Amino acid sequence: QVQLVQSGAEVKKPGASVKVSCKASGYTFTSYDINWVRQATGQGLEWMGWMNPNSGNTGYAQKFQGRVTMTRNTSISTAYMELSSLRSEDTAVYYCARVKGYDILTGYHNYFDYWGQGTLVTVSS
Amino acid sequence: QSALTQPPSVSGSPGQSVTISCTGTSSDVGSYNRVSWYQQPPGTAPKLMIYEVSNRPSGVPDRFSGSKSGNTASLTISGLQAEDEADYYCSSYTSSSTYVFGTGTKVTVL
Numbered sequence: 001q002v003q004l005v006q007s008g009a010e011v012k013k014p015g016a017s018v019k020v021s022c023k024a025s026g027y028t029f030t031s032y033d034i035n036w037v038r039q040a041t042g043q044g045l046e047w048m049g050w051m052n053p054n055s056g057n058t059g060y061a062q063k064f065q066g067r068v069t070m071t072r073n074t075s076i077s078t079a080y081m082e083l084s085s086l087r088s089e090d091t092a093v094y095y096c097a098r099v100k101g102y103d104i105l106t107g108y109h110n111y112f113d114y115w116g117q118g119t120l121v122t123v124s125s
Numbered sequence: 126q127s128a129l130t131q132p133p134s135v136s137g138s139p140g141q142s143v144t145i146s147c148t149g150t151s152s153d154v155g156s157y158n159r160v161s162w163y164q165q166p167p168g169t170a171p172k173l174m175i176y177e178v179s180n181r182p183s184g185v186p187d188r189f190s191g192s193k194s195g196n197t198a199s200l201t202i203s204g205l206q207a208e209d210e211a212d213y214y215c216s217s218y219t220s221s222s223t224y225v226f227g228t229g230t231k232v233t234v235l
Contacts, residue, residue, distance in 0.1 A: 035224070037171075044128065045163075045171065045214050045226040061126070061223060095170055110218035111161035111176040118170050 002026040004096050004116035011122045017084040020119045022096030029077035030054040033099045035112060036070065036081045038092040046092075050099065051079060086123045093118040129154065129215055129227035136233040137205045145230045147198040147215035153225055155196040159218035162191060162200045166211040174213075175200060202232070210234045 007021040022034060036048040049060035051070035058070045069082045079096060096116040100109035130148040137143040147154065147162075154160055158178045163171035173182055175191035178198060188203045198217075202209055215227035 037226075044229040045216075047216075047224040047226060059222060097171075108157075108159065108218075109177075110157075110159040110224070111173060111216070112163070112171070113173050113176070113182065115170040115172070 002098070002114045004098065004114055006094075006096060006116040006119045009120040009122070011124065012086050014087055014123055014125055016086050016123075017082060018086060018121050019080055019082040020094050020096075020121070022079045022081070022116050024077045024079070024098070027098075029072075030074060031100075033101045034070070034072070034079040035097045035099050036068075037095045037097055037112070039095070039118075040089075040092040043092075048081070048094075050101075052101070053079060083121075086121075088123050091121065091123045093120050095119075126153075126219060126221065126223060126225050129217060129225055131213075131215060131227040131230045133228070134231045134233065136235055137202075138235045139205055139207065141205050142201060142203045143205060143232060144202075145200045145213055145215075145232070147200070147217075147227045149196050149198075149217055149225070151196060152221070153217040153219040154193065154198050156220050157218055158193065160191070160193055160198040161216045162189075162198075163214045163216065164209075164211045165214065171214065205234055207234050 003025045005023045030053045033050045035050045051058045053072045072079045097112035098114045135143045162175040165171045178193045179191040
């Protein structure tokens with residue numbers, strides 16, 4: 001069965017960086033994009049960006065350009081999201097989610113079909 | 126990219142139907158049939174309920190249905206059940222090759 005398992009909760013000081021991991025299993029890691037979505041307490045979902053594990057190509061929401069980096073290690077089927085220059089407003093649960101994207105046989109599939117369990121990142125002095 | 130607009134809350138009695146709207150622009154909802162809906166009970170990760178406007182993944186009850194007209198998509202829950210109480214979010218792919226989520230709707234079963 002498809003699973004995305006994320007790393008544990010983090011507490012960081014303002015100005016620091018955080019790196020969250022997302023380990024995939026139950027499918028071919030390089031066949032689906034990994035996206036990152038965050039949710040502040042009591043707030044809605046906010047899309048941060050995507051990464052293609054096969055090519056390493058990425059695309060980030062304009063809001064996070066220059067502060068976010070999405071990478072992967074294909075040998076262990078794990079994706080990473082690093083956010084730098086943290087501020088209190090970055091306190092949120094961060095989710096990874098799988099997206100098929102473009103399939104040469106079946107066309108475009110732009111929806112998040114499996115999600116990780118979420119990682120709480122708290123930014124506090 | 127502004128969030129898609131959803132009503133903050135909707136409610137209904139068990140067995141009734143409720144509909145949640147999701148209004149975007151010609152650059153997102155109106156551009157493609159790539160609208161999806163997610164259910165999020167408190168303290169849990171979102172779960173895919175509808176994809177590509179009106180398709181249900183395996184295991185999602187057929188009480189859940191989706192549609193779209195112009196720049197507005199809708200999710201209807203027929204035969205409302207207590208277990209349907211949750212937050213619901215729409216999402217759309219955009220002409221900028223990004224994704225945008227809705228503001229979220231809390232569904233309450235009376």
